[in-house]
Amino acid sequence: MAAPATQRRRTRRPRAEREAEILEAARTVFAEQGYAAAAVAEVAARAGVVEGTVYAYFDSKRALLIAVMKQFYEELISETERGLDTVRGTENRLRFVIRHHLDTFARELGLCRLIVSEARPDVALYDEAILDLNRRYTGLALRVLEEGVRNGSLRSDLVPSVTRDLLYGGIEHAVWRSVFTGAPLDAAGLADQLSDALLGGILARPVTANGAADAAVLRLERAIERLESRMGDE
Amino acid sequence: MAAPATQRRRTRRPRAEREAEILEAARTVFAEQGYAAAAVAEVAARAGVVEGTVYAYFDSKRALLIAVMKQFYEELISETERGLDTVRGTENRLRFVIRHHLDTFARELGLCRLIVSEARPDVALYDEAILDLNRRYTGLALRVLEEGVRNGSLRSDLVPSVTRDLLYGGIEHAVWRSVFTGAPLDAAGLADQLSDALLGGILARPVTANGAADAAVLRLERAIERLESRMGDE
DNA sequence: TTTTTTTATTGAGCCTGTCTCAATAATGAG
């Protein structure tokens, strides 16, 4: 038989570029298949190298995963930081964080599934790196919450860390459900619903809380005016 | 050398019992090591059988996982149902669900980590079973929410499904974080904080919101009426 | 009791996938 037409020639490339190529390939393969199902051999093939080469750049399959996640998180963090710089007011800032997070999930479903599913399991020692990235990212929202409590926009008895968990946990759950059921993800609508529930709470308010209270005040003011005008008449 | 002292004799046991033993062993091993790290051989050893036997009872390692989760979920569901039967009022019922869920997580951390981490990843076809269990379980809270909207205890514009995600997602996130940081889990305190934030919302309320204001308005209105009637007397 | 049938249980071994390492050849320096 003739030699295979697609024979790969051995070429040397600058370390940085080859590493980037492998990382890019890993990102794709992991996102498509998940961590467990992905084979390092396939990552290698897609990067145009042989399996051994991958291990010359990354210590293990898991190290490759962490590198992929790190890259993703760094992007997410800097985007969110930039965004927060342009939005004013605690409520608006929270709505922005929720909306942006949801948009990102919708756009990069594969990667996000990876993070939700694969990052968490191994409480194994080495995931310090991932925990730290997560802390940095969710720390952005945490600071908005703390600031809100300080400046009086948020309830003074609020526990910011618990609220942050409610926020991110809620998003993840909602997204995951929509992934499972296969329903298309309506990021904008979902963001609004989540924000409304979180910000305003879910309990029905006593009627006086919204407009009714104003109405009562209005009635009082009118009554008093009536009194005043009468008394002034005398 | 002498024959090993711990040589196992081949014994036949009733199907149901052997299956239960294997399941029990799997539950322990999975909970201790997580799915990926656990070896079927170890499950077998702990159940006092050989690897092949495990496969005579369960089709695959994953089927074993699903069986373990099924058993756990069934217990959780029936406990929660029983509990809900004894608690009245939407707010109390929600607080109960949150509290009970947190208690269970605290008590069975290993298994819960398994569910959070291993169940979710594989959107792979066969997890219908798990999805269904999850639906049944979280359906309990969903029904409480829907009922609350109907009877006026909860905001009429609430989206029950989104609220359910906020509820369970928030719990999971909070627990997971405490697992990671190694902090002991204060189920009671955390349950209260989560319930408060979810029920009441996080925004600061105008002072009029809590009953005191209503009472004040009422007193004012009465006083003015008294005044008015007096003046009418003249 | 003895013989036969049934089937739970075994363990050797196949297969896929991660990871290692000595050999190889592409590149840059002298």
Add this chain to the structure above:
DNA sequence: CTCATTATTGAGACAGGCTCAATAAAAAAA
């Protein structure tokens, strides 16, 4: 052009999931 450096390779060690023909314990039949 030659040599030294080191990126790249590919064969294979090792681990873990899973299969299957052989085996023997229990039940049924004689």
